[in-house]
Amino acid sequence: MKGRLAFAGAGVLLLSMIGRPGETTNEGTICPLPAGPGFEARLHALELENGCLEMDQDAAPDSWPPGWDKATIAGGDVAPIRVVSDPYPTLHSVVVDAERNLVFMSDPNRHALWSYDRLAASKAKEMVEPRTGIRGPATGMMFIAAVTIDRERQEIYSVDNDIGDRMMVFPYDGNGNIKPKRVLEVPHQSWGLSISQERDEVAVSVESPREIVVYRRGAEGHDQPLRTIRGPNTGIGDPHGVFLDGQNNEIVVANHGNQGGRAAPPGDAPGRQRGVRPTEPRPVQGGRFDEPSLTVYKADAHGDVAPIRTIQGSRTGLNWPMAIDVDRTRNEIAVANNGDSSIRIFRRTDSGNVAPVRIIKGPRTGIVGPMGVAYDLKNEELWVANYGDHTALVFPIAATGNVAPKRILRNAPAGSPTVGFGNPGAVAYDSKRDEILVPN
Amino acid sequence: MHGIVYDPIHDEIVVPVALGGAILTLPGDAAGDAPPKRILQGPKTGIVQPDTVFVDLEHDELIVESGDDAVLVFPRTAEGDVPPSRRIGGPNSGVSNIYGLATGNNCIVVANRVDGPARASDDAILVFDRLGNGDPKPRTKIAGPHTGIIKIRQVFVDEERGLIFATIKNNFEAYNVNDARPSPWDPNKTGFIGVWGIDDNGDVPPRGVIKGPATGLVWPAGVAINPKHHEVYAIDSVSNALFMFKMPEFFVKLPTVSAGGR
Numbered sequence: 236m237k238g239r240l241a242f243a244g245a246g247v248l249l250l251s252m253i254g255r256p257g258e259t260t261n262e263g264t265i266c267p268l269p270a271g272p273g274f275e276a277r278l279h280a281l282e283l284e285n286g287c288l289e290m291d292q293d294a295a296p297d298s299w300p301p302g303w304d305k306a307t308i309a310g311g312d313v314a315p316i317r318v319v320s321d322p323y324p325t326l327h328s329v330v331v332d333a334e335r336n337l338v339f340m341s342d343p344n345r346h347a348l349w350s351y352d353r354l355a356a357s358k359a360k361e362m363v364e365p366r367t368g369i370r371g372p373a374t375g376m377m378f379i380a381a382v383t384i385d386r387e388r389q390e391i392y393s394v395d396n397d398i399g400d401r402m403m404v405f406p407y408d409g410n411g412n413i414k415p416k417r418v419l420e421v422p423h424q425s426w427g428l429s430i431s432q433e434r435d436e437v438a439v440s441v442e443s444p445r446e447i448v449v450y451r452r453g454a455e456g457h458d459q460p461l462r463t464i465r466g467p468n469t470g471i472g473d474p475h476g477v478f479l480d481g482q483n484n485e486i487v488v489a490n491h492g493n494q495g496g497r498a499a500p501p502g503d504a505p506g507r508q509r510g511v512r513p514t515e516p517r518p519v520q521g522g523r524f525d526e527p528s529l530t531v532y533k534a535d536a537h538g539d540v541a542p543i544r545t546i547q548g549s550r551t552g553l554n555w556p557m558a559i560d561v562d563r564t565r566n567e568i569a570v571a572n573n574g575d576s577s578i579r580i581f582r583r584t585d586s587g588n589v590a591p592v593r594i595i596k597g598p599r600t601g602i603v604g605p606m607g608v609a610y611d612l613k614n615e616e617l618w619v620a621n622y623g624d625h626t627a628l629v630f631p632i633a634a635t636g637n638v639a640p641k642r643i644l645r646n647a648p649a650g651s652p653t654v655g656f657g658n659p660g661a662v663a664y665d666s667k668r669d670e671i672l673v674p675n
Numbered sequence: 676m677h678g679i680v681y682d683p684i685h686d687e688i689v690v691p692v693a694l695g696g697a698i699l700t701l702p703g704d705a706a707g708d709a710p711p712k713r714i715l716q717g718p719k720t721g722i723v724q725p726d727t728v729f730v731d732l733e734h735d736e737l738i739v740e741s742g743d744d745a746v747l748v749f750p751r752t753a754e755g756d757v758p759p760s761r762r763i764g765g766p767n768s769g770v771s772n773i774y775g776l777a778t779g780n781n782c783i784v785v786a787n788r789v790d791g792p793a794r795a796s797d798d799a800i801l802v803f804d805r806l807g808n809g810d811p812k813p814r815t816k817i818a819g820p821h822t823g824i825i826k827i828r829q830v831f832v833d834e835e836r837g838l839i840f841a842t843i844k845n846n847f848e849a850y851n852v853n854d855a856r857p858s859p860w861d862p863n864k865t866g867f868i869g870v871w872g873i874d875d876n877g878d879v880p881p882r883g884v885i886k887g888p889a890t891g892l893v894w895p896a897g898v899a900i901n902p903k904h905h906e907v908y909a910i911d912s913v914s915n916a917l918f919m920f921k922m923p924e925f926f927v928k929l930p931t932v933s934a935g936g937r
Binding site: 317 | 677681683692694697708716717719720722723727820821868880881882883886888891896898900901910911913916919920921924
């Protein structure tokens with residue numbers, strides 16, 4: 236099944252965004268405002284410190300719409316009786332700078348970028364404090380997805396996915412509510428990022444238009460992409476992970492396989508920006524669920540080009556492939572395979588319906604709904620960012636099977652539930668089971 | 676996915692898959708990697724990029740947003756590549772970006788967005804006769820400054836009390852790189868839940884609201900109700916949180932209002 240449902244049963248996952256769980260009554264758990272030294276209180280303090288909860292002095296004060304003051308309106312400014320929310324960061328993507336012993340992770344739950352010391356780890360159930368956290372209104376970060384780094388220029392890149400349509404660049408040592416060094420307008424539903432220092436370029440994957448756009452490194456503002464890979468021959472379907480390989484002059488793309496109901500425009504003209512209607516809509520072809528795949532293109536490919544290699548089929552085990560990373564010394568591609576909570580390693584040059592050379596999967600691994608994966612070639616380690624758990628895991632680079640990680644980095648005390656909300660857009664009530672349904 | 680509906684009669688969950696141009700129907704107890712019972716997808720359906728869906732239990736129909744500025748109506752159990760029974764779209768209808776659908780009182784209720792720059796918009800609740808087809812004018816249109824409707828999302832109809840519940844983001848999405856302050860962080864422009872009568876028309880304030888700093892709502896994107904317990908549920912797309920409100924006053928006859936055009 237391609238759709239995913241997050242079932243949040245009321246009374247089960249009761250964590251408060253605004254306070255610690257408190258008294259349990261017949262109505263559920265009442266969430267008071269934070270008053271203690273718990274993480275939620277510190278999060279609240281961080282929100283205040285970063286200006287997220289402050290009134291904007293330059294903005295007009297919020298006023299209710301005209302006529303409301305004279306109308307009889309029921310309700311008003313009513314506090315919720317219960318709140319389901321995750322006060323802890325949710326880990327999306329991960330990237331390592333082994334030379335500087337730094338690890339960076341993106342967090343779409345709290346709209347933040349966190350950095351950690353590379354060797355930071357939880358000894359037991361405790362969480363690890365991040366080294367830095369970039370978040371707040373000045374950052375421009377909304378529902379962010381991937382994170383990557385420019386090791387040469389010591390810059391951190393992240394991209395807004397379904398809200399925002401921006402790529403933001405921050406300095407390595409950025410911390411708190413800071414403005415980005417640069418902002419680039421990118422197509423709506425951008426997800427993956429990859430920088431090639433060799434080519435001096437940045438590649439971005441974009442879900443709905445099924446395209447890879449490539450910009451010059453350092454692009455900002457309304458700069459247009461250098462080229463775009465898009466069209467029916469590309470085989471790109473709902474792309475997520477992307478790796479721009481300047482050594483082998485290739486681009487590797489992880490595709491979920493979803494094909495929208497309109498034909499993708501062929502060619503490499505800039506993609507449509509949100510809010511701008513196409514003058515000539517593309518023909519309706521009907522939606523389609525293709526099998527997930529890894530597709531590979533020449534690095535300078537553009538337009539409606541066929542991949543030079545495709546890994547796809549039942550033997551691959553690909554299921555919601557998210558981030559990817561490429562080990563060019565061992566010629567391997569690591570895939571965060573979210574759908575079956577595994578990391579799948581493929582030979583870089585393989586093609587067709589091939590099995591991975593290694594799979595890291597099983598209860599001992601601690602891998603739960605991985606979204607991010609990153610190689611640390613210097614220290615021969617493989618990092619995994621769990622979206623389904625508050626952990627990042629570190630494995631030996633050649634790990635295989637159901638093995639325990641070398642280190643665990645927790646961003647919440649062990650056992651803290653992960654709610655998993657990510658830009659949720661609807662809700663329904665199941666009256667038969669007395670449950671609330673939330674799609675992501 | 677930006678839509679979901681639960682069908683209590685047939686114990687089914689129906690969701691749109693925007694990126695796959697499909698509507699999936701799942702068992703009510705589906706969990707994990709459960710396969711759908713039915714898939715509605717293909718060129719004949721006219722479904723392009725559906726964001727929202729609803730099930731009309733009284734008339735056994737499936738109401739689908741096409742992703743293409745149209746409302747499509749299918750038999751509830753339609754599957755595969757089949758054409759819709761009816762379609763509402765076109766300039767008279769005013770149907771544009773649809774972010775919510777609901778039915779009740781022989782009507783189809785459409786949360787309609789007409790995006791403009793910054794906070795400008797002609798967002799509306801459009802109410803069509805249930806059997807409308809082609810390019811009909813809406814029976815009623817709730818829109819204008821007195822409504823407070825800016826960036827509307829999911830809607831739900833409480834048929835018993837004749838009320839429309841709507842989520843209003845009351846904000847603009849900062850898609851321009853030059854926007855100094857992205858709106859999700861702007862506490863001066865937070866969203867709300869608004870409640871209107873299904874026969875309301877014009878530029879009229881809501882009969883009920885959940886709005887203000889105590890609510891915790893920033894960008895409410897979805898709403899559902901639990902009449903038995905007098906509860907209203909709101910999902911928030913910026914704070915990634917589900918808020919549950921006890922609102923007994925919404926489950927009795929709501930007041931009429933004097934302002935605006937009602």
